[in-house]
Amino acid sequence: MSKFAWVTLTTNDTYSLGALVLAHSLRRAKTAHQLAVLVTPTVSPAMRDRLKEVYNVVQEVNVLDSQDAANLALLSRPELGVTFTKLHCWRLVQFEKCVFLDADTLVLQNCDELFEREELSAAPDVSWPDCFNSGVFVFRPSVDTFSQITEFAVKNGSFDGGDQGLLNQFFGDWATADIKKHLPFVYNVTAYASYCYLPAFKQFRDKIKILHFAGKLKPWLIQFNSETKLASVSSDYAHAQDLIQLWWNIFCENVIQSLS
Ligand code: UPG
DSSP states (O other): SSSSEEEEEEHHHHHHHHHHHHHHHHTTTTOOSSSEEEOOOSSHHOOOOOOOOOSSSEOOOOOOOOHHHHHHHHTTGGGGGGGGGGGGGOOOTTTSSEEOOOTTTTEEEEGGGGGOSSSEEEEOSSOOOSSEEEEEEEEOOOHHHHHHHHHHHHOOOOTTTSSHHHHHTTTTTTTTTTGGOOOOOGGSSSGGGGGOOOHHHHGGGGGEEEEEESSSSOGGGGGEEETTEOOOOOOGGGGGGGHHHHHHIIIIIIIIHOOO
C-alpha cells in the first residue's frame, strides 16, 4: 500500500457529494495512492457508508471552528469558520506525505507527481497571488505541526476567518522562500468566471490538472436535468461548461446508484 494519500474534508452530506465525485475523479485519473476523507459527526451514517466504498480511510474528526464572524463577514461567507476542521489532516500520521484537496475540486488528469513536492506546496490564490489557495496543498502529517498550527490559531486567529488566512499566516514565507513550493496554477484552477483570466483558461484548457469550484456556487448546486442528463450552466461558468458537465457525468455514472 502506498504511504501517500489524497485527503479531503466533509462536514455534511452535501459537501460529501463533492467528496464522492472527487474520489471517483482521482480513481479515473489512475492515482497509485490512497484516498482519505475527514468526516465530522454531522455526516450521516448512510453517507459514511457511501464514502467507505471509494475512500481507503474515512476518519471521524471533531469540528474546529474559527468562530470569527467579523472576518468571515468580509468574505461574505459566514459558513467558512468550520474549515478550521481541515487542520486535522496533519494528524493522519499513518501517511508519510499527503495532498489535501477541497471537496469542491475535480481532478482532470493524473497528478501523482505532486507527492514529489515538500510541505507546504500550494498554488497562488487568484484574488491575492502572494497568498496560496488552501484548496490544494502538499503537507507532511505530524502531530507536532498540528499542535503548532492550532496553538498559532488560538493566539493569532485567521485574517479571513477561514483556514486559508490561518495557513497563510502560519506558512508566512511561502510567497518568497522557495519557488519549488509554488505549484503551477494548473493544479488549482478556479472555475468561477469573475476570478478567471478567460483567454488563458481557453489557451491552457487542456493542461488543467485540477479544477476548483471555489466560491459560493458549487457544482452540486447547479441546475441539472435528470432526463437529458445535462447541467444548465450559468454565464459565470459558461467557459467551463464541459467540465461542469464532467462533474455531473461522474456523479451520474459513479455516485447516484449508490445513493438510491
Ligand atoms: N467544507 C465542509 N463543510 C462546509 C464548508 C466547507 O466540509 O460547510 C470543506 C469542504 O472540503 C470544502 C472546503 O471545506 O471544499 C472549503 O470550503 P469551500 O466552501 O469549498 O470554500 P471556498 O469557497 O473554496 O473558499 C476558499 C478556499 C478554501 C478555504 C476557504 C476558507 O478556496 O480552500 O478552505 O476559502 O478559507
